[in-house]
Amino acid sequence: MLFNSGTFALFFAAFAGLYWLVRNSLVGRNRLILAASWLFYGWWDWRFLGLLIGSSLLDHRLGIAVEEATGTRRRRLVAFSVAVNLGLLGVFKYTGFFAESLAALIRSLGGTPDWPTLNIVLPVGISFYTFQSLGYVLDIDHGRIKACRDRVQFLAFVAFFPQLVAGPIERASRLLPQFQTPRVITTDSIRTGLWLVILGLFRKVAVADPCGALADIAFAQEHHTTAGVVLGVAAFALQIYGDFAGYSDMARGIARLLGFELMENFALPYFATGLRTFWRRWHISLSEWLRDNIYIPLGGNRFGDFRTLRNLFVTMAVGGFWHGASWHFVAWGAWHGLALVAAFAARPLAGKWPAWVRWPLVVAVVGFGWLLFRVPDLSTARSMILALGDGTAPVWVQSACIYLAWFSVPLLTLDLAQSRAGSPDWGARLDPIPRAGLQGVLLFAIAVAWKREPATFLYFQF
């Protein structure tokens, strides 16, 4: 069930009616959210519901056990939770990848690998809910939060449908208390929630999906050209931003309509004038999770420059691998790790450069990263990178430039307005007439771009 589908609109309308009915019962509300979230998840593939429920129940029990345990037993319980959660990810997400990589290695050494091809279906959103659930246990271990004794509250926290399949990866310290207290839905929360839903739908339906069509053409070329690669990367940069930021906006907007507050996951990342700033603005919930659970435990920046650089690189490489079981995702993570290391090393010099010098550099580094991210394999990446130097253009270059401008200018204009206003809620804070005008125009653009068969979100595959 996709946010950008009529099915979800019907689901949410029915849910909102029931939600109103249970307004006087905290237990009833959480049970309703849990049931709706499981229905929402099971809509994709009911067989994976067991995985979601089983891993959540286990982490709920482990959370309580970790809190009550001390010393070695506590460490073992935490290690068990890490092993189970990462093990699930490993089985469903990485088994095929490791089997294929090992087979390729054996073949390169002259051997003949003798095992059947594994076609394991990846449960949608597994990377997100696994990290959220695991993060809860780690937060208890680090003393950041108390264990949740109420099973329904915890299960609803893990399965909360607005953010279940593509984040934001919420910290228990932020979201869990919201299931324990009454929520108030005001005119303002409706106004801002509606704005976020409209903005998210616009980013997804009217920007990301059309830009994806251009990226598909550019990345599928048999013979790549310089202009084709640049246009393809630009289109993909807009697609992945519109798609993922759009999803996060909708998740936040839908949650807000229910009285819940989710964290901001994107904060105008393409306006960043530094690479570290970019990562503080892009997929913020994952960046924070990796910082708190990998970078800092590795030592962070506490043990000198060399250890800091190593920790940065390792954290980014893990982040890359989290995105997908493929070498090009590892290359993407490693590229950003190297770029962060270079930026760290060049800090004394680069820190003095003006923003107009730093911004294009960040765009180039991020863009090159998107090339590695979007390619189907590393050999395609190689041929696209080589094409960057040949100065050629495809026959469709003019059509593509106009097409890209048609979809990117409205998106960048909205982002500029947000940047000036300083808040993602800016469109809800306008005076009534401009607010209605802006939201009406965005709704019309969504209606123009609406497809009967909605396109799925890119991050559902991770």
Next chain:
Amino acid sequence: MKSHAYNFTPTGLVTVAGPPFAVVLLISGLLHLAGIVGLLPEPRSVQDMDHTVLSHQIHASATPASIALIGDSSCLMDVSGRLLGQELRRPVSNLGTMSLLDLTAFASLASNAVSATKGSATVVLLVHPDFLMRPTADPRVLCDFQAIRQGASPSREPEVPAEWAASILATDLFRDSIESTARSFPLSGEFGRRYGFTDQIRAAIGRDLGLVDPRKYRFVRREARPFEVSPRLEGQFQALRGLLPTHVRLDVGITPIPESEAEADFGPRHSRALKTVSEWIGGDVRILADLPAYLPDSEFATRTHLSEEGRLRFTRLLAKNLSAEGLGR
């Protein structure tokens, strides 16, 4: 314990949620009005490959040509009009379309081309066996064809809620008139990979007088239907001849199928189909009986279209056939 409270009034809710939707209706109303008073650009049917080809061919039919090829997508994809023109040393126009039209629609394209041509003209109808077995055209495509010919938007009676919404909200009007004027539309799959956008499809047809199907044929076993011309086409063939001036020569041929899909008796059935068509049209029709009924699988892009190499071979064979029939050098 209270779980959540609704701290707003119904009026407050309407005030917040209502105005944006009112603005949508206002935009829709203005677009409808602009359409009625003629302020919008002329609609361009270029949002997908089928409509782009249809629209291009309708406009191209006004170009003079001593040989006008008409037919289904196999005519467009299996023949390079440019190469045929070079082989025959005559101006050729390939008016094959992608869509499921009928013979009278093909005839109206041919009739346009003939009227634009001074001197003698020949119309060559090339269709695939699938076309001859199909009794009727797609009425929605025929509706689009008529609309585009009249310079209108290919709108039709909405049938499903999404089409009703697009019609009421004028989003189809926006797409056809404004968006289609401002930009080109990307193609999907292999056509996107080869051509990019709809503008490049138009350019390619204009340049090569035909299109290359970039896909790769793979044989898939399916339930074979014996090849027989649908009796319902009899009237259409007669209408086709009737729509063309009597001085215009009409040649008819059938495009090939992959060898692996040809049943043992496909050759005789193919000959019989040509004979049937010839009898239905009667009089002066010339049958291109020497065109191959099937070709090797390696020369196909799909079961109905030849590959780039296959179409060059077929074009030369067609040129040879037409030369033998008195056309060309």
